[in-house]
Amino acid sequence: MKNYYSILELKLFAHAADVKRAYRRLALLYHPDKNPTPEAAAVFVEINEAYQVLSDPQRKFDYDQMLQGAPPPFTVQTHQRDPRFRRGPARESASVRRQVLQAMRDYLQYAVACSRLALLFSVVLIADYSLPANQTREEILSISRKRESRYAQSSQLALDGGEVITLNPLTAQEFKLGSIITIHTTALFSVPLLLENEKTRFKTRVPVSIYGNFKFLPLIMLATSLLGTFWWKGVEFRFNVGIVNLLLILLGFVFLRIHSF
Structure with a gap:
């Protein structure tokens, strides 16, 4: 038997006034007019079902009796006021989906923090690339060949x-033993x-680096971090963007250490 009090986020045997307040609060979050996603509609089905039982005094009394182990005088049946919310096979996972959405809402602040951190990191990377480069002079002491693979x-x-x-x-032919080279960093x-x-x-550029072949990373991070920081609609979207930004931050630190001439 479903726990309608849990669906409405109430304690067992809550009063009718508490039921009405909880329903109004959850309807603002999951009603299709407020949240048009299919997942939210599935969650609202169970919220609406729970409210149909607990808002009716007689049906609430009978339901409370069943929770306490008393034999039910009749089988609780629910009737949806809106045919859009009639249950189907795809609605069975609504409770799990609702728990996932609630978890996303609980940790949303951390996801937004990741987006803000990614925005700061992307700005620093762009500044690092844009500022005048340092130059270091080095002398070539030796040149050797190394076989990377068969070919x-x-x-x-x-x-x-x-x-x-x-x-x-081919590039190494441009540098001789004893030559002075300048490395721009x-x-x-x-x-x-x-x-x-x-x-x-x-001169030869460094192709394998975060500012070479991987230069798309700072640009993608800048775009996704701006979305995660300044887009305030949709809990699921903002949470997922925050996770993406966290992964981009980790990739950015890895690519900062990877470079090959």
């Missing part, structure tokens, strides 16, 4: 600062952007 090779440049740079063999996170041969002025 692929790479060249490794050992620099006097202790760093080892991996290049494809971002101002805030020191992400490499450009490698320059000081003598020949040959």
